[in-house]
Amino acid sequence: MRTIFNNSKFWIGLFSAVAAISIAAIVLTELNTGTDVLIFYKDKLIYTMKLSENETKRIELDEGYNEIEVKNGEVYVKSADCKNQICVNSGKKSSAGSAIICAPHSLTVKIENDGPADASV
Numbered sequence: 307m308r309t310i311f312n313n314s315k316f317w318i319g320l321f322s323a324v325a326a327i328s329i330a331a332i333v334l335t336e337l338n339t340g341t342d343v344l345i346f347y348k349d350k351l352i353y354t355m356k357l358s359e360n361e362t363k364r365i366e367l368d369e370g371y372n373e374i375e376v377k378n379g380e381v382y383v384k385s386a387d388c389k390n391q392i393c394v395n396s397g398k399k400s401s402a403g404s405a406i407i408c409a410p411h412s413l414t415v416k417i418e419n420d421g422p423a424d425a426s427v
Contacts, residue, residue: 340402340417343381345374348412357381357400357417369411381415383408 343355347367355361355376362375362384370387380398383406393408399417406415 339379339400340404341419342417343374343376344416344418346414346416349414355381365413367411367413372408372411372413374415381417382406383415386411 340357343357344351345353345355345363345365347365353363353365355363355374357376357379360377362373364371364373372386372388372393373384375382375384380400382398383393383396386394386408388408388410390410393406393411393413393415396406399406399415402417402419404417407413
């Protein structure tokens with residue numbers, strides 16, 4: 307008795323489909339990786355960082371501080387003195403369009419592609 311699994315066309319087709327899906331996933335991941343980290347305070351851009359360059363920046367605000375770190379192509383809030391620590395627990399981000407928000411400090415960290423390069427604190 308011959309089954310579908312004994313058919314070489316089945317295995318070639320299955321392998322081709324898995325390879326195509328894997329390549330598409332890699333390409334889509336690369337296209338969605340951001341290049342710039344934009345830090346906003348009360349909707350005003352105050353600082354930019356590059357995801358390609360490791361850097362730590364401590365942002366001192368009237369409400370408190372946030373320490374933001376870019377390392378190995380990812381950004382995260384390393385520490386903050388807000389009560390809820392949601393920004394610290396948001397994890398590492400690298401995709402364009404991702405954001406980390408610290409509501410108590412009115413601070414937003416956004417990842418974009420080719421954002422403005424001349425903002426500073």
